[in-house]
Amino acid sequence: MNNEKQTISKEEAAATLKSVDSTKRDAIQSFRIPLLLITLISLSCSLVVFSWGMTEHDNLWALGMYIGSASFGIFVAFYLYTFRLLGIKVSVLARTKDRIKSELLLLVIFAVILIFGRQFRVYEGFEYAPHIAALISGGFMAYLLYKYPAGEYLQEIKHNG
């Protein structure tokens, strides 16, 4: 029954695609993480990047890394738990090939920011590299959490038919 031949008009197909797109957009917007939690998660991320950039044998910035990592984990767990209580189980692991690709790309971007923040300070002597790296990573994390809370990129449907 489900695969039976069926024809619908171009207009009807376009309207259906638009309604699917708008349903997904509405859902993703209503699943958006509260701004306070976005801020806390982003700050934790920044703290890890900054601490890694500043860590030396004779200072305590390594502690910032541990605190940042722990608070990042706690805030993410809190976000997943509160959403679960609300009746939404967020998919943490990528399911589709596109999402796997985009998550790997994001992982590489964050790794590059983390490494360059430290390398520029230690080897190039640019003292503000960790500050800039922390700012970029925190801002980027906040943007991603705000814009793509479900981890899904939705392409705008441009067809007007």
Added chain:
Amino acid sequence: MAKATFDTIIHAPNRLQICALLDTTKELEFQIIKEQLDVSDSVVSKHLKVLEDANYVRLIKKTEFTRQRTWVSLTPKGRRSFKLHLEELKRIIGET
């Protein structure tokens, strides 16, 4: 690669919306689906039953904090069928 196919089970407006909602998450509670669709319990149940019979969705009833909750998720088959249905719609409008 699987061929894009028009799926009459999924194409019904409410069922299409249910699949679209479930596609954005891992699992959703019955009440959330009802609120998002703005329809009655019985309407949601009816459509979920059709999708469940086609093995497109999985319903799991759990008691959490003394409250009965029904979690709904798309099965791999349902996720694939929904994707192929959307591809077919895009083919019809000439996007792919």
